[in-house]
Amino acid sequence: MITVPRGLVLSLAALFSTYHVLLGIYSLNQPRTPGPAVLAIVVYFVATVLSLWPTSPMRMPLWLAFFNVAVCAMIPLLVVSQLDGSVDNGYATWYVAAVGTLMTITATRRQPALAWVGAGALVVHTVVWAGPAALGSMGVIGSVVWVAVAVILARALAKAGRDARQYALAEREATEWQAAQEAHLYERQVRLAQTIRLAAPMLRRIIDRGGDLTAEQRQECRYLEAAVRDEIRGRKLLNDAVRDQVMAARRRGAIVTLLDEGNIDDIRGPELETVLNTLAAAIGGTTADSIIARTAGDGSATAVTVVGLSSADARLSALGQESPEPEVDLWLEIPR
Structure with missing residues (x-):
């Protein structure tokens, strides 16, 4: 099965998140007061670092997923508190892509339900603050699409992993079954060869005499029969x-x-x-x-x-x- 190194995926996600942070810093001259935007950048940076920590398990802890949802609800409130929703704010709305990236990471780390909650909070906030038309112009739809793709891919990869484990288990069982059958066949061949070696001379003697055996020969047949039973x-x-x-x-x-x-x-x-x-x-x-x-x-x-x-x-x-x-x-x- 083809696998992508985890370090490469984490590096790409870190680059995207760093880009959003740089956009936020670049647009600090647009808000009336930069303080709330700076706080939003710091909170987003902390959430990203926690979410992309290299030694963390594949499934995101529940407390971290809730923290990310809280961050996605708080960042828009902090940033837009110093912006005018009736005008084009340019890069000052960096938080839209940032929320989409953070929820994409959350969905990829197997917390799809909370990822949808965070994306839904972004949609609701945008509609309330700038109207439904802003969903397309501010890139909210694109962020929701990212989350949807991440959820679909995470489920597909999880299913592929389960199927791969089942196929590996089936292959191992088939190999063990084949080895057992070959061992049984070899065992039968060995026992048959030993039986033929023991019984063939007496069988030929019985044929030659037409079944008319002496008492000593009949007793010898009984000994041979017991020897064949021993082989079994x-x-x-x-x-x-x-x-x-x-x-x-x-x-x-x-x-x-x-x-x-x-x-x-x-x-x-x-x-x-x-x-x-x-x-x-x-x-x-x-x-x-x-x-x-x-x-x-x-x-x-x-x-x-x-x-x-x-x-x-x-x-x-x-x-x-x-x-x-x-x-x-x-x-x-x-x-x-």
């Missing part, structure tokens, strides 16, 4: 060491469950390998009948929790005794 549910809990230890545990009769709930997605590189190697060592070092490994909750200092349970002794049930609850054979919290 385990996700980042898997590396080659974990896969080998999980398969070894299943071959000895253990039930292994891997659950990745997405809470370790921020762990990458060597740190993730350290966590997974620790998990593989824990699975390989236990004789538990049931092993559950899952990621910890958000905000936890633990990356993965591993629990191993050993079933009750079957001989107790055979003797008619109540079977105890499964015993905890392994409890491990792997830190981040």
